Amino acid sequence: MKKRIEVVAAVIKKDNTYFCAQRKDQGELARKWEFPGGKIEKGETQAKALKREIKEELNTIIEVKDFLITVNHEYNTFNLVMHAYECEVIEGDLDTTEHLDQKWLTKEEMAAFDFAAADLPIIDILN
Numbered sequence: 787m788k789k790r791i792e793v794v795a796a797v798i799k800k801d802n803t804y805f806c807a808q809r810k811d812q813g814e815l816a817r818k819w820e821f822p823g824g825k826i827e828k829g830e831t832q833a834k835a836l837k838r839e840i841k842e843e844l845n846t847i848i849e850v851k852d853f854l855i856t857v858n859h860e861y862n863t864f865n866l867v868m869h870a871y872e873c874e875v876i877e878g879d880l881d882t883t884e885h886l887d888q889k890w891l892t893k894e895e896m897a898a899f900d901f902a903a904a905d906l907p908i909i910d911i912l913n
């Protein structure tokens with residue numbers, strides 16, 4: 787049985803662009819682009835986990851707004867369950883320390899970036 791990982795991801799919009807980040811060069815998803823977030827810890831709600839991850843990774847306080855989608859994706863080394871939420875920056879500049887790169891991208895521009903496979907259904911529903 788593959789390991790099951792449950793994560794939350796923040797879709798942060800500015801004008802018609804979304805905040806996207808590139809993962810570090812390690813693991814099955816090395817260098818892939820994603821929406822920032824991370825694993826839910828025991829006893830945490832999805833919203834609490836997302837606020838904590840964005841504070842830790844991007845030194846920014848967010849408000850978690852509308853639920854967007856839950857994606858189930860089977861990677862080679864694990865099964866992923868990912869819950870995506872629309873989020874708003876309350877305070878901070880989204881300075882990433884945990885990523886190789888970060889960009890504000892329109893939905894159309896995302897097609898030219900190598901996103902994690904599980905993110906494609908999220909990108910699909912952006913408007």
Ligand SMILES: Nc1nc2c([nH]c(=O)n2[C@H]2C[C@H](O)[C@@H](COP(=O)(O)OP(=O)(O)OP(=O)(O)O)O2)c(=O)[nH]1
Nearest residue numbers: 793794795815820821822823824825866902904905
């Ligand atoms: N945060 C986030 N993770 C994603 C996305 N798409 C996707 O497949 N993932 C996967 C990558 C990771 O395996 C997992 C998120 O875990 P993570 O970023 O907290 O942790 P990690 O694997 O770097 O591990 P660790 O730091 O806890 O050791 O979900 C996405 O858009 N955002």
